[in-house]
Amino acid sequence: MNERDCSQTHSRPIIELTGITKTYGMGQAAVHALRGIDFRIEQGDFVAVMGPSGSGKSTCLNILGCLDSPTSGSYRFREVEISGLTRDQRALLRRYYLGFVFQGYNLLNRTSALENVELPMIYRGVPVGERRAHALEALKRVALSGWESHTPSELSGGQQQRVAIARAIATEPTVLFADEPTGNLDTACSREIMELLTSLNRDQGITIVMVTHEPDMAVYAKRTVHFVDGLVESDKENGKAA
DSSP, rough: OTGGOOOGGOOOSSSSOOOOOEEEGGGOOOOEEEEEEEEETTOOEEEEEETTTTTHHHHHHHTTTTOOOOOEEEEEETTEGGGGGGGGHHHHHHHHHHHEEEEOOOOOOTSSSSHHHHHHHHTTTOOOHHHHHHHHHHHHHHTTTOTTTTTTSOHHHHHHHHHHHHHHTOOSSEEEEETTTTSOOHHHHHHHHHHHHHHHHHHHHOEEEEESHHHHHHHSEEEEEEEEEEEEEEEEEEEEOO
């Protein structure tokens, strides 16, 4: 697969997991984080993944984001079997198709908001003028125009998370993965971030997969998948079984 092969396939679902397992360790010390996960994610979906600590939700997110590999099972992204990709090809998939937002923001402390947003485009080799324009537009989309020169220490937690989201969307990802994006924020800031994610999903068509332990944040999603003991316990949309 080259850098743009995935874009040639437009069939749905965009993501399909079949029989995904993940085991850490061996023998009696083995930990079965995932025990056979099956579910689909459609283009334009907004999925909240919930479950108690140790349920496998973060492990699943890492596999979806190609940050980890399953022990067995099939993960297909736009009909491309991920297990058939080399390490470099998986890196290209992350770079060109996936965006990531984490609970801890992961911003570079001594660089400006604009420079933080530009960072992934540097890795892609985007020319200076083009990446600056994309970064400015991304900051505008998250309502941070005028804050481009501020460093993370000069921004509130909510603003830092907006910078992190701008960085994730500046490369126009197909899927945005958010791991507890409101975990470090107060209620008002959490709602602002969720409204921002909702607008990106609704208005920009970005597919979002979000891990959260907060039911009041999960309700912003179109669909909620509950994990328990490494299995999907329920998969519901708008309060109804999917």
